[in-house]
Amino acid sequence: MKYVLVIPDGVADEPQEVLGWLTPLEAAKTPNMDAVAAQGIVGQADHVPASMPSGSDVGTMSLFGYDPLEYHTGRAPLEAAAQGIELGPADWAIRCNLVTINDGKMKSFTAEQIPNEIGSSLVRDLQKSRCGDASWKFHAGVSYRNLLIYRGRDGDPPFGKDTVTVPPHDITDQAIEPHLPAGSGSELLREMMEESVSIFASNEDNQAREIPASQCWLWGQGSVPALQPFQEKFGKTAAVITAVDLLRGIARLLGWQVIEVPGATGYTDTDYAAKGRWAIKTLDEVDFVTVHVEATDEASHEGDAAAKVEALERIDADIVGPVHSALRDRGDYRILVCPDHPTFLRTKTHSHGFVPFAMCGTNITADAAIDYNEPSAARSSICLTKGHDLMLAFLLDQWAN
Numbered sequence: 001m002k003y004v005l006v007i008p009d010g011v012a013d014e015p016q017e018v019l020g021w022l023t024p025l026e027a028a029k030t031p032n033m034d035a036v037a038a039q040g041i042v043g044q045a046d047h048v049p050a051s052m053p054s055g056s057d058v059g060t061m062s063l064f065g066y067d068p069l070e071y072h073t074g075r076a077p078l079e080a081a082a083q084g085i086e087l088g089p090a091d092w093a094i095r096c097n098l099v100t101i102n103d104g105k106m107k108s109f110t111a112e113q114i115p116n117e118i119g120s121s122l123v124r125d126l127q128k129s130r131c132g133d134a135s136w137k138f139h140a141g142v143s144y145r146n147l148l149i150y151r152g153r154d155g156d157p158p159f160g161k162d163t164v165t166v167p168p169h170d171i172t173d174q175a176i177e178p179h180l181p182a183g184s185g186s187e188l189l190r191e192m193m194e195e196s197v198s199i200f201a202s203n204e205d206n207q208a209r210e211i212p213a214s215q216c217w218l219w220g221q222g223s224v225p226a227l228q229p230f231q232e233k234f235g236k237t238a239a240v241i242t243a244v245d246l247l248r249g250i251a252r253l254l255g256w257q258v259i260e261v262p263g264a265t266g267y268t269d270t271d272y273a274a275k276g277r278w279a280i281k282t283l284d285e286v287d288f289v290t291v292h293v294e295a296t297d298e299a300s301h302e303g304d305a306a307a308k309v310e311a312l313e314r315i316d317a318d319i320v321g322p323v324h325s326a327l328r329d330r331g332d333y334r335i336l337v338c339p340d341h342p343t344f345l346r347t348k349t350h351s352h353g354f355v356p357f358a359m360c361g362t363n364i365t366a367d368a369a370i371d372y373n374e375p376s377a378a379r380s381s382i383c384l385t386k387g388h389d390l391m392l393a394f395l396l397d398q399w400a401n
Contacts (some may be wrong), residue, residue, distance in 0.1 A: 001332040001362060003236065003288040004279060004323050005393060005397060007063065008315050009056060010297030010343030011308075012355040018305050024296075026357070028312040032321035033358060033372040034336055040360025042369035043382025046340050047355065048225040054350040055167060056297070057220070059340030064250065064290075065234065065391030066227060074222015075246060080147055082248035082258075087383035090152025092159050096145040097168050098122055098213040104175050109168035110144040111213035111299070113267065118205050119143050125199045126160075126192075141245055142266070145149070148192075148218060157223075157391060158185035163317055165189070166220035169301050170298075170349040180216065184298040189218045192262045230254040234395050239282050241275050242266075244290035257286060268295040268307050272318035279319065280326040281355060286396070291319055300343035308345065327361070334361030336394050337372060354383070359394060 011025060019027040040276060047062035049069055056070045057075035057384045061293040076093035098119055100108040111119075123140040130136045139147040150157065150278035163186060166179040181189040196216040206212045227250075230238050239257035240247055241268035248258050261278045263271030270293065278293045293315050318336060327333035338357035343350050356377030361365070369376050384390055384400070 001287070002283050002327055002330055002333065003333070004327060004335045005063070005288070005290045005394070006315070006320055006323070006335070006337045007060070007290065007292040007389060008296045008312060008337070008339050009294050010300050010350065011312060011313060011339040012340060012353070013300065013308070014344055014346060016305050016345060019309070023287045023374050024308045024312055025306060026375070028316070029308045030312060030320075030372065032167060032316045032324060034333055034370065035359040036320065036324065036337055036360045037369045037372040037376065038116075039342045039363045039366055040358060041367045041380070041382065042356065042358050042372060042376050043380040043384065044354040044377045045357055045384040045387040046353065047340065047387030048352050050352060053093055053167070053342050054352050056244070056340050057250075059387075060292075062387040063228070063338060063390065063394075064254065065388050067386070069223050069386045071227055073225045075220035076147060077221075077222045077224050077243040078249035078253065079141070079145070080139075080149065080249065082245035082254045083147065085139060085149060087149075088152065089137070089224070090157055092150040092223055094148040094150065094155055094165075094218050096123070096138065096146040096148045097217040097219070098146065099168050099215060099217045100211055101214045106168055106171045106174055106176055106369070108211065109172060109217070112209070112211075113213050114144050114206075114213055115329055116143055118203075118209070119146065119213075121201055121205055122203055122216075125203055126196060126216060129195055129199060130192075142243075144213075145245060145270075146216075159221055160184040165221060167219055167350075170218045172301065172348045181344055188244070192216070193218055194316075195251060198236050205376075207261065223397035230256060233320040234382065236287040236395060237285075237289040238290070239286045240290045241278055241282070242268060242290075242294075244292065244294050247290075249294050253345065256290075257282070266294045267298050268311055270295055272314040276319040276322045279323050280319075283326065283330065291323070293319070293324060296339075297343050299349050300345050303345050303348050331361070332362040334359065334364065334394060340389065354378075357390065363397070
């Protein structure tokens, strides 16, 4: 049996006036996702516990079948794993965004998609400011997504469960002051954020941009999680296709293969068709393939309904359609389409709540659903309040409500 999970990140949404009061899923032409729904079942799942912040770190962990209340320690340790950075028991990882703040408000949590080479230059400048302290190390990632590692030595680490930080993508166009780090170790994080203002201002390549990065934003701190290997838990070999370090990190911690696809960007300009082709190819090597697409989430963060619909249609045409066809040709199979969390165009932020899923394939009896969208899922009798149960149902037919 072969299995494929397609994750259109953050696709669940509200009806939009600009779309004739339809959700993006309803407005988009998605015949292949609708075919999955019509040939199988549609339902709802909640991947983000109410007590936890909504984000892909929590939602994806649940979607992969792991209860985030048990396993989640923070976002940054997952991204550290993606970069091959090993954390010791006293170490902490912290996400370091390069952002643009104007008049005390978060103008861009990506510094307008800062190019890799300029982002790396700024991270090197940040590290120079900390070169005399061996406890801290900045690591360049991709574009605005970077990391800060704290290496614990003598005594207790400066951070704890009471350390509170806020994702910058959750405060777009909002004043930053109420959302600065708080709790244990927050004064260290604030100090480095303040220092970065003058560092970024002195970088000529950065300042030559129309909208330069104005500072770093530190958030998503955590220690290394202890995740049971996926093959041990579910009995399946697995691989992931993604352009996002967060998912690469979770995959590596679970023992999955990470497939690097040329042209995959983590943005709306990603090569959708290449992701579809590599997913089909990877089915020769493993039992279970996850294809993650960040484009729908990025469009939501930018409040761009048209871009979200376009990304959905590309996912449908270039990934879901070809992959489903290839699965049918191979024999026994299952395919699942499900986002990790809602991301509302109205708020430009991640949200809590149920997301729709559609699943079809071998030994799945079709229900009455004919299309894949939020209203169709809301009419279903399947409502998983613990989203991590969905993977058990998909792989092992162990249903729970």
